[in-house]
Structures are given as structure tokens and as C-alpha cells.
Amino acid sequence: MSVEHNAVPADEGQQLEALYRDLDAADLRPLWNITEQLLTPEPRPRAVPWLWPATTMRPLAERAIRLVPVERGGERRVLSLTNPGLGGRPYAAGTLWGALQCLGPRESAPAHRHSPGAIRFVLEGEGVWTTVDGDACDMRPGDLVLTPGGCWHDHANGGDSAMFWFDGLDLPMVEALDAIFFEAYPDLQQRVEGQHNRSETAHAGTPAAERFTAGQVEEALDPAPSPLLVYRWSETSARLAELLAEGGGPMASLEFTNPRSGASVLPTLACGAHRVARGGSVPVQRSGNTVYVVFQGTGTSVIDGRHFDWQTGDMFVVPSWSVAEHHSEGQADLFSLSDSPVLRALGVYRERVLAEPQAVTSVFGAS
Ligand code: 1HN
Secondary structure: OOOOOOOOOOOHHHHHHHHHHHHHHOOOOOHHHOHHHHOOOOOOOOOOOEEEOHHHHHHHHHHHHHHOOOOOOOOOOEEEOOOHHHOOOOOOEOOEEEEEEEEOOOOEEEEEEEOOOEEEEEEEOOOEEEEEOOEEEEOOOOOEEEEOOOOOEEEEEOOOOOEEEEEEEOHHHHHHOOOOOEEEOOOOOOOOOOOOOHHHHHOOOOOHHHOEEEOOOOOOOOOOOOOOOEEOHHHHHHHHHHHHHHHOOOEEEEEEEOOOOOOEOOOOOEEEEEEEEEEEOOOEEEOOOEEEEEEEOOEEEEEOOEEEEEOOOOEEEEOOOOEEEEEEEEEEEEEEEEOHHHHHHOOOOOEEEOOOOOOOOEEOOOO
């Protein structure tokens, strides 16, 4: 009797079952069953488009100021934006930490350092300075303050009002790289060396073109963070006004720039500012995640067909490759934080501009 070349043994089903069982027991996974889940045609972030309203966050932060002291151990009074798509992980998106931090009158948050890098974008209040490796950086609404990875930093409120700011960190990226290091400073606060705002004074003569890039920075990643630690709102706003006038368009965007290299402000994080005036942007898709903070004004963003109305102090997330457009009937200023330097450095950054506004399929917050 001749046997056909590809004959299927009678017990193939059982053998296959045994193979899968034995693979599992050997901690091996066959790719052929998971290829389509791993290699999606386009990014499929687990984070969903989401918005945290200031009207919800602000009263909760005030309650926390009354009830929870800022102490060594807990370190900071910070409310993390927790994206509902991420299964309870305290991240705004898969790669980005975003949060609201607050400090009551005369309070200070202890000095420490860690491998993740951070940025602060100030929303409200006065009197706080963040000391970064001995340089006390005064914080006022609209200012961007950098605390690069590895730098000692503490926050001190020398005034009589509470202060609120947005914190952005590359924590999820550094965590994914298994590269988290943390260290408490021996004292609660660093000694401030010399005058406040030394990095700002040292760069006082730097032309605006070296501190802000129209659109987005495209320089190769610079592993060194910006030596300039503070970008003042007055200058950001003036640059946005110029760009809006030059472009004549309904939206002007800039990216904060490392004046030494022309790269993003931190190796892992890009910070931007956007002015939307009487109109809006075309829809854009970008690989990589972005968190937006509404500094002032009201408007609407459509993200993957979902309509999000926003106002001053709100924070929202545009996950990787979602289609996003921003509109304002008046004039609104947005701050943005993204992981784009990492995507660019790895050669996986992509951007696509769409011609037509999106159809709105649902409205956020509507029940
Ligand atoms: C941190 O050090 C600060 O220094 C804020 O203000 C938020 C979130 C996670 C880990 C460290 C700060 C943080 C953080």
C-alpha cells in the first residue's frame, strides 16, 4: 500500500493539542496564532481618547490640600490622569504620565531625583518655585519648567495661595525599559544656590528662534536635556501671536526647543504650545501619544469621531494614530506634551494630514 506524501495521521488533532500544551508548559508561544494581534496594520493604543474636566479635578485637589499633607514617602500631592483604557494603570496614555499637582500656602514637597524626566506647566497661583539641582525656578501661570531625569528637584510655596500645575513625565517609557531609579535627597529641601532663575538669566540673550520652533522640532534626538529650565508664558504667547499673524491661519503651533541643540526639551518628551483662533485645525493623525492641557479659552476637539468640549484647566489625551482636530470660536491656548522625540529617534514617527473634517459620532460627557 502506498502512503500519500502529505498524509494526515489519524491522531493529528490530538498531536496538535499535545503540541500546544507542551509549548505552553515550556513557556513558548507559537507566533502563527498571535501574528495579527501583534502586527496590526496601524497602531492600536489601549489608551482611549479621554478628557478630565477642571471642574471635576479642581475641587478634588482642594479637598486633598485640606486632608492630605505632603510628606516624605508619598512625596507629592499629585492626581494622575488615569486613562480608562489602561486597566487601572495610573497613566494618561501608554507612554505618558500626566497629572494635576497642587501645593498649599507655605507648603513644600521634598527633594528627590529619579531617572524619569518631568516637565511642569503652570495653571494657577503664585509663589512657588521648583529648585532643580540648586537653581530655584520661579513658577507663574503659563510657564514651562523642566526637571530633567536625574536632577534633584523640590517644590516650595513661599506664598499665601494654593498653586496648581500640570505634571508630565516619561515614567511609563522608562518603566517599560526597566530603568526606574529613585533617590530621596538627604534633606527635605535643597539649598538654593545664588539668585533664582539662574538658567534663565544665563540664556537671557538667546534669540526666540532658538527657544521656540514653529511647528515641530525635527532635529535628531539629543540625549542631553535643555540647559534652559524655564520658558516664560509672556515669550511663548508673543511667539504664538507672531506665528498666528504670519500663518494667517486659525491655528499656530510651536515646540519648545533646547537652545543648545535645537532638539526637543527633554530626550524623551516634546512640549508644544498652540493658539486656536476663530476656527480650527485640519484633522491630523500622528504616531505617538499626546496630552493636551487647556491653558485658557474654550473650544472643541474631535478625536476619532468623539466630540470633546473643553475649557480652561481641562486636560485631554489624543492616543497614537487617532484622528484629531481642534476648534475654538474665540481664542484658546493649548499646551501639549508628547513622546514624539522617542518615536523620531527610533524611526517610527509618522504623520498624516487629512483633507476633510471628521464626522462626529459621539459626544464626550453626554449620557
Ligand atoms: C514627581 O517626582 C513629581 O517631582 C510629580 O513633582 C509627579 C509622578 C510620578 C513620579 C514622580 C514631582 C510624579 C513624580
